[in-house]
Amino acid sequence: MPIDRRTVVHAADLARIALTDAEVERFTGQLSVVLDAVARLAEVDTSAIPPSASTLPLRNVERDDEPRPGLGAEEALANAPRGGRDGEFFRVQEVLQER
Amino acid sequence: MSLPYETVIGVETHVELATRSKMFCPCSATWFGAPANSLVCPVCLGLPGALPVPNRRAIELAMTAGLALHCEVPAHTKFDRKNYLYPDLPKGYQISQYDLPLNVSGWLALDTPDGPKRVRIRRAHLEEDTATSKHGEGYALIDFNRSGVPLLEIVSEPDLRSADEAVAYVQALREILVFAGVSEMRLEEGAGRFDVNVSIRFTEDGEVRWPPQSEIKNLNSYAAIREAVPHEAERLWRSWRDGGELRMRTGKITVGWSPERRETFLQRSKEEVEDYRYFPDPDLVSFTPSRETVERLRASLPELPGDRRARFARVYALSDYDARVLVADRALADYFEAAVKASTRDPKQIANWVTGEVRRRMKDAGDGAGVPFPPEQLAALVELVASGEVSGSAAKEVFGDMWTTRRPPSEIVRAKGLTQVSDEGAIAAAVDAVLAENAKAVADYRAGNARALGALVGQVRKRTGGKANLSVVNRVLAERIARGEATR
Ligand SMILES: [Zn+2]
Numbered sequence: 001m002p003i004d005r006r007t008v009v010h011a012a013d014l015a016r017i018a019l020t021d022a023e024v025e026r027f028t029g030q031l032s033v034v035l036d037a038v039a040r041l042a043e044v045d046t047s048a049i050p051p052s053a054s055t056l057p058l059r060n061v062e063r064d065d066e067p068r069p070g071l072g073a074e075e076a077l078a079n080a081p082r083g084g085r086d087g088e089f090f091r092v093q094e095v096l097q098e099r
Numbered sequence: 100m101s102l103p104y105e106t107v108i109g110v111e112t113h114v115e116l117a118t119r120s121k122m123f124c125p126c127s128a129t130w131f132g133a134p135a136n137s138l139v140c141p142v143c144l145g146l147p148g149a150l151p152v153p154n155r156r157a158i159e160l161a162m163t164a165g166l167a168l169h170c171e172v173p174a175h176t177k178f179d180r181k182n183y184l185y186p187d188l189p190k191g192y193q194i195s196q197y198d199l200p201l202n203v204s205g206w207l208a209l210d211t212p213d214g215p216k217r218v219r220i221r222r223a224h225l226e227e228d229t230a231t232s233k234h235g236e237g238y239a240l241i242d243f244n245r246s247g248v249p250l251l252e253i254v255s256e257p258d259l260r261s262a263d264e265a266v267a268y269v270q271a272l273r274e275i276l277v278f279a280g281v282s283e284m285r286l287e288e289g290a291g292r293f294d295v296n297v298s299i300r301f302t303e304d305g306e307v308r309w310p311p312q313s314e315i316k317n318l319n320s321y322a323a324i325r326e327a328v329p330h331e332a333e334r335l336w337r338s339w340r341d342g343g344e345l346r347m348r349t350g351k352i353t354v355g356w357s358p359e360r361r362e363t364f365l366q367r368s369k370e371e372v373e374d375y376r377y378f379p380d381p382d383l384v385s386f387t388p389s390r391e392t393v394e395r396l397r398a399s400l401p402e403l404p405g406d407r408r409a410r411f412a413r414v415y416a417l418s419d420y421d422a423r424v425l426v427a428d429r430a431l432a433d434y435f436e437a438a439v440k441a442s443t444r445d446p447k448q449i450a451n452w453v454t455g456e457v458r459r460r461m462k463d464a465g466d467g468a469g470v471p472f473p474p475e476q477l478a479a480l481v482e483l484v485a486s487g488e489v490s491g492s493a494a495k496e497v498f499g500d501m502w503t504t505r506r507p508p509s510e511i512v513r514a515k516g517l518t519q520v521s522d523e524g525a526i527a528a529a530v531d532a533v534l535a536e537n538a539k540a541v542a543d544y545r546a547g548n549a550r551a552l553g554a555l556v557g558q559v560r561k562r563t564g565g566k567a568n569l570s571v572v573n574r575v576l577a578e579r580i581a582r583g584e585a586t587r
Contacts, residue, residue, distance in 0.1 A: 014183070014374055014376075015184070053177040053385050054379060054384055054385045056384050058384040059384055059385055059387050060384070061152065061153070061383075062152070062153050062154070062155040063152045063154060063155065064155060065118050065119050065120050065154050065156035065157070066119070066120060066125060067119045067125055067126065068125040068126075070126045070138060071139055071141070071144075073134065073135065073136040073137050073139075079144075079146070086240055087135070088134060088136055088242075089135050089233070089241060089242055090136070090240070091240055091241075092238065092241060093186075093237070093239075094235075094237050094238055094239050
């Protein structure tokens with residue numbers, strides 16, 4: 001199942017990964033091979049198997065609506081990368097701009 | 100003014116469910132006003148290895164909402180991952196429901212100026228809320244307190260035809276959800292948000308045209324819907340007319356609304372559902388609502404506002420206005436019904452008090468204040484008026500006293516000497532005395548000056564210390580004057 005450059009560029013864009021032209025070239029070939037491998041699943045005859053959303057033998061796992069304390073701000077913010085903390089907030093780069 | 104196009108509108112409403120804890124973790128869901136990042140844990144921060152467990156109450160509230168909106172509850176439902184990268188979404192995906200939502204195919208009854216209308220509900224599914232962000236110059240500050248709060252997304256079909264209709268729809272929806280206890284939907288706290296899909300439809304060269312829609316994201320007030328919808332519809336129309344972008348476009352666009360500039364702006368020019376790469380969340384198992392649960396939730400649904408209004412008009416013979424005012428406040432409607440039950444008089448008399456004095460005083464008393472005395476006391480007051488024991492104006496005074504002192508009305512009437520004189524003999528004596536002293540006024544009245552009668556009534560009232568029953572006074576006065584006429 002060959003995929004084209006545009007699909008690779010689009011997928012990279014959705015994943016917020018910047019690719020060079022050489023990388024797009026390389027991944028276009030590699031991803032086609034990966035997809036071909038996965039596509040072999042389509043060869044299995046599933047006509048007699050009912051569709052299922054989950055392979056786990058469990059259903060209706062729930063918990064009661066009881067609040068419990070979590071980490072607290074200090075511990076939570078301790079995981080912020082350098083420069084990624086601003087007071088009690090996580091600080092990130094702006095991504096959506098008005099155009 | 101009629102527009103050269105029809106506006107076609109569908110609304111996606113996001114409401115926070117009234118749970119105590121979050122959707123997939125036990126952090127408190129009461130995020131509004133809490134110190135930033137104080138209600139967080141590995142699950143709602145999206146830390147590696149953390150596993151979600153669904154909140155039973157959230158699922159039940161979501162099903163209750165669906166039942167109140169006449170939805171079907173499918174036999175199987177599941178949670179899916181909706182993948183996109185944004186700073187307010189720590190996992191890189193939002194847990195939502197894609198092809199097997201919890202509720203499908205419902206409707207909501209709407210009163211419009213053109214008569215009643217059913218707005219079809221396509222689906223209502225559960226998902227988790229995102230974090231909140233504050234924007235600075237080139238950066239954003241993220242607070243994860245709201246991350247993971249249970250959210251119900253209710254999607255209408257494109258059945259609405261004007262901004263006013265869209266607002267009426269979200270108001271009716273809000274009323275139902277609040278009544279059913281599903282959500283408090285405090286709009287001022289961001290607990291209700293609307294994505295409004297707007298398109299225009301018109302006839303051109305004998306053909307019906309319906310170009311692709313705009314989705315206006317994240318409107319959070321009725322005023323914003325009222326302004327943004329006609330603005331975007333008009334923008335689409337101009338774009339078409341002037342050969343703009345709408346002529347080339349094949350898919351929908353996403354726009355934002357700037358309340359300051361009062362205009363929409365482009366956010367995303369294309370958005371395909373494949374881009375979200377939905378797939379079943381492998382961390383969660385499927386959900387099969389039991390018939391017993393569905394029936395239990397259905398049985399515990401309160402009577403909904405529309406049904407209650409219709410019943411009030413039918414059973415108590417109230418006007419549409421009275422029914423509407425009473426039902427707008429569940430506590431007020433309950434109070435009214437309890438008072439009616441305690442009374443043998445026309446429910447309209449009770450309704451007059453409740454929609455008038457009671458509501459006015461509750462408003463003055465502020466948010467959350469109830470009526471300080473039980474409904475039986477209001478029924479007792481109505482009885483005093485209906486039996487003629489106190490006059491209408493004295494009853495107002497009694498009511499004011501009841502509100503502040505909580506004493507029973509009969510006691511107040513006795514203590515203040517407000518009992519109305521209805522005794523014909525006493526009133527007749529007063530009338531005779533007044534007629535004798537006011538020959539001129541009587542003559543004026545006979546000469547055709549109707550206002551002279553008012554002066555005479557006033558005199559009689561004065562003579563009886565303001566306690567004479569006005570209807571008796573009027574009748575006796577009319578009788579005496581007529582008789583005087585006959586004997587002259
Ligand atoms: Zn949490």
